[in-house]
Amino acid sequence: MKKSIFIVLLFSILLNYSCTSDETCTQTKYVKLTTNFYHVHYNDTTKIYTTSTLSVDSLTVQGLKLDTLTGQYHLVDSILYNNQKKVSSINLPLNNSSTQSKFRIRFNAIVDTMTIYHTNFNDYLSLECGCIKTHSIDTVITTHHYIDSIQIKIHDVNTINAENIRLYN
Amino acid sequence: MRRIFVYIISLLLCLFVSAVTAQKKKQIIIPPDSTHLLNGFTVHVDAASLVTSTLMNNSTYSMEGGIQLDLKHKIFPTIELGFAGANKTTNDNIGYKTSGMFERIGVDFNLRKKKKDSKPTNNLFIAGLRLGMSSFNYNVTNVTITDNYWGTNESNNYLNQHTSKIWYEIVAGVQVEVFKNFFMGWTIRDKNLLSSDAAGNVAPWYIPGFGLNNGTSWSFNYTLGYHFGSQKKNLKSNKVLLNQKKIIKQINNN
Numbered sequence: 001m002k003k004s005i006f007i008v009l010l011f012s013i014l015l016n017y018s019c020t021s022d023e024t025c026t027q028t029k030y031v032k033l034t035t036n037f038y039h040v041h042y043n044d045t046t047k048i049y050t051t052s053t054l055s056v057d058s059l060t061v062q063g064l065k066l067d068t069l070t071g072q073y074h075l076v077d078s079i080l081y082n083n084q085k086k087v088s089s090i091n092l093p094l095n096n097s098s099t100q101s102k103f104r105i106r107f108n109a110i111v112d113t114m115t116i117y118h119t120n121f122n123d124y125l126s127l128e129c130g131c132i133k134t135h136s137i138d139t140v141i142t143t144h145h146y147i148d149s150i151q152i153k154i155h156d157v158n159t160i161n162a163e164n165i166r167l168y169n
Numbered sequence: 170m171r172r173i174f175v176y177i178i179s180l181l182l183c184l185f186v187s188a189v190t191a192q193k194k195k196q197i198i199i200p201p202d203s204t205h206l207l208n209g210f211t212v213h214v215d216a217a218s219l220v221t222s223t224l225m226n227n228s229t230y231s232m233e234g235g236i237q238l239d240l241k242h243k244i245f246p247t248i249e250l251g252f253a254g255a256n257k258t259t260n261d262n263i264g265y266k267t268s269g270m271f272e273r274i275g276v277d278f279n280l281r282k283k284k285k286d287s288k289p290t291n292n293l294f295i296a297g298l299r300l301g302m303s304s305f306n307y308n309v310t311n312v313t314i315t316d317n318y319w320g321t322n323e324s325n326n327y328l329n330q331h332t333s334k335i336w337y338e339i340v341a342g343v344q345v346e347v348f349k350n351f352f353m354g355w356t357i358r359d360k361n362l363l364s365s366d367a368a369g370n371v372a373p374w375y376i377p378g379f380g381l382n383n384g385t386s387w388s389f390n391y392t393l394g395y396h397f398g399s400q401k402k403n404l405k406s407n408k409v410l411l412n413q414k415k416i417i418k419q420i421n422n423n
Contacts, residue, residue, distance in 0.1 A: 023259050063318065078318055096314060097321040122325060124312065127257070127265050127374040131312045131325060 025129035028159045032091035033101075033116065033135070035165040040148060054169050056107050059087040063095075064102035064113070073102060094118055094157060096133040107169075110146040116165075117141070123158070134158040140165060208239040209398015211352060215251075217391035229255045229375055237277070237394070245277040245295065253303075253377035262311050269305030271378025277340065291346040291396075293354070299338035301360070303377045306331050327371040334376045336362045344394070352394040360386045 037054040060083050063076035080103075081090060094116060095101040102115045118135040125132060135157040140150050151166040214234040222230035233251025240246065254268030277297030309327040316322070342356030362384055366372035373382050380386040 065319065076318065076320075080318075093316070093318045095319045095321070096316045096323065097319065121369075122314070123369045124309075124327070124371045126372070127259055127263055127309065130261060130263055131314050133314050133316075133323075 023128050025126070027125050027129050029125070029129060029132050031093070031132055031134060031157060031159055033094055033137070033157045033164045034089065034091055034162065035167050036089045036163050037087070038166055038168050040168050051168070053088050055086050055088045057085060058106075058108050059084050059090070060106040061090060061092070062104050063093075064104055065095075066098070066102075075104065092116075094120075094133075094135045096120060099138075105147075107146040112143045112145050112147045114140065114142040114147070114150070114167075118157070132159070137164060206240055207398075208242055209396055210239060211237045211394045211396045213237065213352070213392040213394030215390045216393055217355075217389055218251075218253075228257045229253070229380075231377070233271075233378070233390075235273075235392075239396075239398070243279050245279070245293075245297070247273075247275050247277055247297070247299070249273040249275075249299070251378055253375075255375035257374065261313070263313075264310040265307065265374045266310075267305055267307035267373060267375055267377065269303055269377040271301060271303035273299040273301040273338070273378065275299035275338070275340070291352075293344040295340070295342055295344065295356070297340045299340055299358070301336045301338060301378050302334065303379065304331075304333040305373075305377055307373050307375075309371055309374075330371050330373070332373055334362060334373075334379060335364065336360055336376075336379050342390075344392075346396075350396040352392070352396060354392050354394070356390045356392070358388045358390065360388060 037056060038051045039054040041050045041052065042048075043050065059081050060079065061081040062079050064073040065076050066073055080092065081087065092101070092103060099119065100115055100117050102113065105112050105114060117138040117140070119138060121134045121136070123132050123134045124130075137152055137155045137157060140152060142150055146169060147167055149168045151168070152164070153166055154162045154164050156162075157164055212234070213236075215232075218231040218233060222232075231251060231253035233249055233253075235247055235249035237245050237247045249272070251271050252268070253271060255265060257265045259265075275298050277293075277295040279293050280296055281292070281294045307330050309330065312325045312327065314323045314325070337360075339359040340356050342354055344352050344354035347353050360379055362376075362379065362382075365384065366382070376382050380388060
């Protein structure tokens with residue numbers, strides 16, 4: 001009898017151990033603003049604007065961070081895209097601790113500065129994955145050396161891979 | 170796949186052990202009075218949760234017991250009460266702490282059919298349902314968001330979060346009378362939450378009485394119980410069952 005009780009208890013313990021979960025996070029935590037490049041064509045004869053995907057020959061993108069002491073922006077050490085060839089889409093990380101994210105974008109030899117104003121949200125995933133910061137784009141301001149115009153397609157920036165901004169040349 | 174395999178093996182071995190235990194009984198047990206509505210009640214505690222709590226370094230712990238009424242030895246309305254909690258720290262140093270009471274109400278049915286030539290027994294093969302509920306507070310601490318590109322680091326604490334959870338359980342198991350009025354048994358439970366957490370909400374990691382908050386979970390209870398309510402008194406008042414006792418004595422003498 002004692003032996004039977006022991007066996008049942010032993011297997012109940014094994015069963016409980018086998019049903020415990022591990023601590024691996026299986027959810028994606030990658031939050032990036034997706035920007036796609038387009039070129040606008042104007043047909044003189046038909047007088048219709050058409051757009052097509054733009055592939056930039058050489059692209060360099062770097063963040064600009066505000067120095068609170070001097071009140072001036074300086075380039076972030078890490079370069080997001082470094083002289084990358086044939087680029088038609090970029091993914092940019094928005095600043096979690098600020099409501100604006102500024103980027104210096106060099107298209108071939110022409111430089112533009114794009115500023116994204118956004119609201120930040122804490123998004124709790126799970127105990128295993130922790131928390132991520134999601135964003136909602138309020139507005140986008142840019143210089144117009146290479147960039148002609150900008151269109152916000154989807155304001156919510158989260159783990160879903162969606163086109164947030166269209167950048168027209 | 171490995172978990173399912175371990176689970177099936179455990180189930181088969183438990184069934185085997187129960188069968189052997191039942192077969193070893195040499196004395197013929199006087200069956201409960203199936204003509205009376207109430208045949209007493211059994212008070213039981215769960216031993217499996219106590220043992221596993223200790224072995225799991227108390228990251229989760231649970232204590233529970235219950236009362237089971239015996240209606241005509243066929244239907245067993247059950248109330249279970251318990252206290253459970255968790256004190257967990259993940260590899261990323263995120264802390265989760267909770268504790269709370271839980272309740273379950275439900276009913277079990279005796280699936281063992283009485284055969285004419287079989288020996289009378291108090292052993293049960295049961296299947297049933299439970300409705301479980303728990304209302305509890307929990308804290309999630311030190312949830313950090315690290316931004317490697319912009320070089321920022323933020324830590325958040327979510328304190329005194331409160332929620333109520335309701336779930337149902339499908340229960341199956343056995344109960345064996347090992348000594349007079351003293352029962353041992355096990356149940357396997359398939360637990361299913363009746364509500365889910367909205368995305369982005371700080372959802373609880375552990376729910377007292379349910380387990381890990383995964384929508385569904387399995388659990389195993391090993392119960393020790395004592396039956397209250399004299400079966401002999403009932404039998405004396407029943408002429409039909411007195412005849413049964415005579416037959417049983419004759420079998421014993423043979």
